[in-house]
Amino acid sequence: MAGLELLSDQGYRVDGRRAGELRKIQARMGVFAQADGSAYIEQGNTKALAVVYGPHEIRGSRARALPDRALVNCQYSSATFSTGERKRRPHGDRKSCEMGLQLRQTFEAAILTQLHPRSQIDIYVQVLQADGGTYAACVNAATLAVLDAGIPMRDFVCACSAGFVDGTALADLSHVEEAAGGPQLALALLPASGQIALLEMDARLHEDHLERVLEAAAQAARDVHTLLDLVVRQHVREASILLGD
């Protein structure tokens, strides 16, 4: 049987998108009443939920407190029903730890941690349905949740994945495209200044192609920013209408 054609001759991908086209994004802020901030995002079939608590007292050992900054603690968890096969993932396993570390690096770049020394900000992300681009969906959901919690940030953090097939860079990979085994890159960007918060790739890609793939990911992240911007403005408008503005 012939292999799956990721990019047709006319330039269409498996799900009918163009090379640089994103999947449909829907997001909501303030979905949990108990948490300080929460958000839910759907990127195509990938669904992620983020919850933020903080800034609050350091839990656990006092020795971990940083004298000049807040501690950002991120935890990633993937539901057992999130993938095609039901798979139980214990909490401390490698993938969760690595994702947690990447999320922490991403958000330490964006949150103004010097404003809350000796305190802790918790970001918990859960993936409810994984159809590719889980890191990007987690970062986007966590950005909205941190904004909902009112924690000061220097900018949005928008993330997107990108791949490379047949000489063309693809943006926002789905699970089928990721499983095909080509190079994939995850990029988290601060859109206003164009600075990169995190860039991750663990496949082989010729350096001549890196520029193009990076540009495709950056453009996709900026498109994500446009959408998240609309979501945030809509949410603030609704909240201020109820408070009687």
Place this chain on the structure above:
Amino acid sequence: MAEAASVAAECLAGCRARGARSVLGQVVVPGEELLLPEQEDAEGPGGAGERPLSLNAGARSRVRVICGPGLRRCGDRLLVTKCGRLRHKEPGGGGGGVYWVDSQQKRYVPVKGDHVIGIVTAKSGDIFKVDVGGSEPASLSYLSFEGATKRNRPNVQVGDLIYGQFVVANKDMEPEMVCIDSCGRANGMGVIGQDGLLFKVTLGLIRKLLAPDCEIIQEVGKLYPLEIVFGMNGRIWVKAKTIQQTLILANILEACEHMTSDQRKQIFSRLAES
């Protein structure tokens, strides 16, 4: 339709820095940079073009503008760090006024001068540790009550509710609160009495309820006789004659956030009848 067009215009305009004056009352999001009025005039509308030569080019009047919550100074511009509506208050005399972002939040960050409701969690020597909902418990000395001396200690137990104000509240130090004002009088502060109910709401609702001409408080006052204490840290203590009335009042105040004013008036009229 019109709203979609204005929303699209807002997004596209976010790429370049906008004048603070033009965005007043509108939604701002982190990452935007705002120009202060004096810079806006200097840079000219729409970038460098032809500008008439001014004879007093060197003597630019510098106005002192205060940067409130949600804004940070970034070079000579203001960087927005929280999402919300941009507000401005004209100065009383001199200066350039205050700019701030009206944002909605549940977690409280201690601010000097705020009146808050705290719960006493520990008594260690001469200091009470009071939980105010921030990232650290505040400290309250036993001498900070009206009429308190070393012989005459105030009667404060662990678990009591305290209404006080912050005298020290910044990011580098542990917050300290007192229950007297600068003249040494209690002025309503101190230990909150027995009974009553303490519950938590968002900070935006508290600010709205404490606004000078808030109708909600006037309507609530007409319903039942009650005692009510508002803490800027999102805590409200309420006490009415019976437990049922207290619970009704607590539910109304919590629900006020999600109701429009018409729905609220309906509920009040229904309660007044029964």
